[in-house]
Amino acid sequence: MEKEGLQRSVEFFKHHNINIKTLVTDRHVQIKKWVRENMEDTTHAFDVWHVAKGMKKKLFALSKEKDCSDVSPWIKSMVNHMYWTAASSANLNEDLILAKWQSISNHIINIHDGHSTLFPSCQHDDLEGRERHKKWLKPGSKVYEKLQDIVNSRQMKKDIPMLSSGQQTSELEGFHSVVNHFAPKMIGFSFHGMLSR
Ligand SMILES: [Zn+2]
Structure with missing residues (x-):
């Protein structure tokens, strides 16, 4: 899920012609590998x-x-x-x-x-x-x-x-915890349910 999310986000920035100079993530092994192989001009840093x-x-x-x-x-x-x-x-x-x-x-x-x-x-x-x-x-x-x-x-x-x-990832973690409050991960919602929440 993390890797898929990262790929989509990077695509989004590329589509809008925004260059990513620095990327801060957790130290997920798959992410590290993907960034190294696909984002040569980006500095990868850990939170x-x-x-x-x-x-x-x-x-x-x-x-x-x-x-x-x-x-x-x-x-x-x-x-x-x-x-x-x-x-x-x-x-x-x-x-x-x-x-x-x-x-x-x-x-x-x-x-x-x-x-x-x-x-x-x-x-x-x-x-x-x-x-x-x-x-x-x-x-x-x-x-x-x-x-x-x-x-x-x-x-x-x-x-x-x-x-x-x-930069650290704490603001993003904060955002996710708000989302998680209204759409708890433990419950499976339909696409519409998820979107509404
Ligand atoms: Zn000392």
């Missing part, structure tokens, strides 16, 4: 909320493992860091975006300098209040090793540089 949702699920599962609950207070920070990485990286090269993202695995063990050549130091000011008193993870601990696997996974390396730095 941050969708990528963050996937990561949150993994971190939450990790927090339920034995001796790994220390990751819980960091889940929100990591989502924020993902949004920051995307929002502050318009037109930057992929390696730098990735270096920014990966600096979180140092920050989380209370190391804020010497991350990498491309992104040497955290850009936050001196930490105050809650941020300073949050419990740092311990290098070498099971939870820290597993967290690093998530931060540096192959999937992340592919997804992070593709995050949209500006």
Whole structure:
């Protein structure tokens, strides 16, 4: 359904001679492939909320493992860091975006300098209040090793540089939820029923 919808929308724009410079979608595999093969002149970017949702699920599962609950207070920070990485990286090269993202695995063990050549130091000011008193993870601990696997996974390396730095899909999600209120997906309506609703 997603792919069909995208194809029709792209046709519509083409028909009206509107060029699509950037396209922001979730990270649906079929969509990614179709855009790569059919929209050569378009930059394809991922909606941050969708990528963050996937990561949150993994971190939450990790927090339920034995001796790994220390990751819980960091889940929100990591989502924020993902949004920051995307929002502050318009037109930057992929390696730098990735270096920014990966600096979180140092920050989380209370190391804020010497991350990498491309992104040497955290850009936050001196930490105050809650941020300073949050419990740092311990290098070498099971939870820290597993967290690093998530931060540096192959999937992340592919997804992070593709995050949209500006437009997101939240307005569209909002629109769909209004439509869904009047025409719930669980009920099958006739074409006319659907149109009226
Ligand atoms: Zn830091």
